[in-house]
Amino acid sequence: xxxxxxxxxxxxxxxxxxxxxxxxxxxxxxxxxxxxxxxxxxxxxxxxxxxxxxxxxxxxxxxxxxxxxxxxxxxxxxxxxxxxxxxxxxxxxxxxxxxxxxxxxxxxxxxxxxxxxxxxxxxxxxxxxxxxxxxxxxxxxxxxxxxxxxxxxxxxxxxxxxxxxxxxxxxxxxxxxxxxxxxxx
Amino acid sequence: xxxxxxxxxxxxxxxxxxxxxxxxxxxxxxxxxxxxxxxxxxxxxxxxxxxxxxxxxxxxxxxxxxxxxxxxxxxxxxxxxxxxxxxxxxxxxxxxxxxxxxxxxxxxxxxxxxxxxxxxxxxxxxxxxxxxxxxxxxxxxxxxxxxxxxxxxxxxxxxxxxxxxxxxxxxxxxxxxxxxxxxxxxxxxxxxxxxxxxxxxxxxxxxxxxxxxxxxxxxxxxxxxxxxxxxxxxxxxxxxxxxxxxxxxxxxxxxxxxxxxxxxxxxxxxxxxxxxxxxxxxxxxxxxxxxxxxxxxxxxxxxxxxxxxxxxxxxxxxxxxxxxxxxxxxxxxxxxxxxxxxxxxxxxxxxxxxxxxxxxxxxxxxxxxxxxxxxxxxxxxxxxxxxxxxxxxxxxxxxxxxxxxxxxxxxxxxxxxxxxxxxxxxxxxx
Numbered sequence: 001x002x003x004x005x006x007x008x009x010x011x012x013x014x015x016x017x018x019x020x021x022x023x024x025x026x027x028x029x030x031x032x033x034x035x036x037x038x039x040x041x042x043x044x045x046x047x048x049x050x051x052x053x054x055x056x057x058x059x060x061x062x063x064x065x066x067x068x069x070x071x072x073x074x075x076x077x078x079x080x081x082x083x084x085x086x087x088x089x090x091x092x093x094x095x096x097x098x099x100x101x102x103x104x105x106x107x108x109x110x111x112x113x114x115x116x117x118x119x120x121x122x123x124x125x126x127x128x129x130x131x132x133x134x135x136x137x138x139x140x141x142x143x144x145x146x147x148x149x150x151x152x153x154x155x156x157x158x159x160x161x162x163x164x165x166x167x168x169x170x171x172x173x174x175x176x177x178x179x180x181x182x183x184x185x
Numbered sequence: 186x187x188x189x190x191x192x193x194x195x196x197x198x199x200x201x202x203x204x205x206x207x208x209x210x211x212x213x214x215x216x217x218x219x220x221x222x223x224x225x226x227x228x229x230x231x232x233x234x235x236x237x238x239x240x241x242x243x244x245x246x247x248x249x250x251x252x253x254x255x256x257x258x259x260x261x262x263x264x265x266x267x268x269x270x271x272x273x274x275x276x277x278x279x280x281x282x283x284x285x286x287x288x289x290x291x292x293x294x295x296x297x298x299x300x301x302x303x304x305x306x307x308x309x310x311x312x313x314x315x316x317x318x319x320x321x322x323x324x325x326x327x328x329x330x331x332x333x334x335x336x337x338x339x340x341x342x343x344x345x346x347x348x349x350x351x352x353x354x355x356x357x358x359x360x361x362x363x364x365x366x367x368x369x370x371x372x373x374x375x376x377x378x379x380x381x382x383x384x385x386x387x388x389x390x391x392x393x394x395x396x397x398x399x400x401x402x403x404x405x406x407x408x409x410x411x412x413x414x415x416x417x418x419x420x421x422x423x424x425x426x427x428x429x430x431x432x433x434x435x436x437x438x439x440x441x442x443x444x445x446x447x448x449x450x451x452x453x454x455x456x457x458x459x460x461x462x463x464x465x466x467x468x469x470x471x472x473x474x475x476x477x478x479x480x481x482x483x484x485x486x487x488x489x490x491x492x493x494x495x496x497x498x499x500x501x502x503x504x505x506x507x508x509x510x511x512x513x514x515x516x517x518x519x520x521x522x523x524x525x526x527x528x529x530x531x532x533x534x535x536x537x538x539x540x541x542x543x544x545x546x547x548x549x550x551x552x553x554x555x556x557x558x559x560x561x562x563x564x565x566x567x568x569x570x571x572x573x574x575x576x577x578x579x580x581x582x583x584x585x586x587x588x589x590x591x592x593x594x595x596x597x598x599x600x601x602x603x604x605x606x607x608x609x610x611x612x613x614x615x
Contacts, residue, residue, distance in 0.1 A: 069463020
């Protein structure tokens, strides 16, 4: 069952809207990334010119792509893991405790990551007007770095939702088959 | 002390099932609490390290691999391989090995190779009475050829981390890939030699005409490695640009030539590959931060001292390095494995006279083997899902492939440097 079907009804619409927005953004960004490099080659050999400072704006888009897609990966529970224990354990209670412990640890780590990313953003804002910018287009580093903070906030949010579902609403979510981890390579 | 604690925390978290990036995040918490490092430097360090155009080759190869997978670009390659070896006993499984190698040259990804070739070959193998366990294990054992046959996203990453030439790293893994193909075919032949119920493909009456027909159909797919590798080695494109070019080239081939892509499957491909890209790149981000602090703490130096305190014999040192890399490969995927082991182990191997380009090949073989070695073995479990064969049927033949094909390849790659270095030396001079 999808995570969105198990969360409280009042949260479903905003969560669904956020997911759709992210899916559209990451899909378009993937194509922008590929098309940019295609046109870099075309510009170089056919038009005999350079795509000026493309790496500066492209890296900003890519950072947002990586972290929004990473958040989608957290929602899908598709981050890469080894997960040896769930293949050894047979007891449903032990499996449930393991699943809750794993999601709780992940949530704690993500909250630390949010804190570290917030510190980075505060440092960036504090250094205005002498903040770091790209060389040619003068894009503030803040634009790309905000993606890191936003991405970790979303990852923590989705992990929190999963923990809520595991503890409060769906005891069998820890059983084999309900856990969709793995892959992602 | 803190390093031992970090290794312990990392191992325990990975074993209980915490995802790889967050297990590394936990190591960062440990470093910040007990190591006295300034936490405000963690995220900027990750941003600085990852703000590199070269790294974009990884998401682009992921995207290209997914488009080719859904675009049915692998089908004509399988058909070509079948034409040559399908008539021999165990020939169909050998065709799967060859098709995996050729598809590896297109996609640069082991998972894409396994999904694509596995889905196409498995029904053929079942129809020809090949045993499920052996068939699935051949497909699994051959899939890391996607990491060894260039272009390989893993080799681009290694070259970027260790500041080596990408082109030399690409060439270094070709020799080991051929050795592995040979051993896989031999082991496969021995495993199936007593089966008398295998249905063999019929030789077409006019072989040349059939070859011409299948070649013509496979031409758009076969052109892809020529465009990618020709572009890179001809100095026309960087590996990142070639990866972008591969994505755009795969679109008309998938939509119009092989007709595997429709608007619906294309949007699904974009969503799925974007999630994979996010998963991999967030992991790269976290591993880069941790590896920066490991280097700051001089862990490569400590690892070197530790290894030499056990033995100074170069053979023993290289065996120990291999063992560590196999263990890393068993717990992590190829990307995080390279990011972690390349900076840590390269100084050790260089101190016993190993060339960094030679080490690229050794690392590639090690991580490929780790990815199919139980108990973790991400490719093994993926292969079971793709082929719909239970894990217990696949484990034993896969172990045989590891022991009699992968291990000999690893030993030959490690102790016969010429296997990896002759091609880079031939092209670039020694």
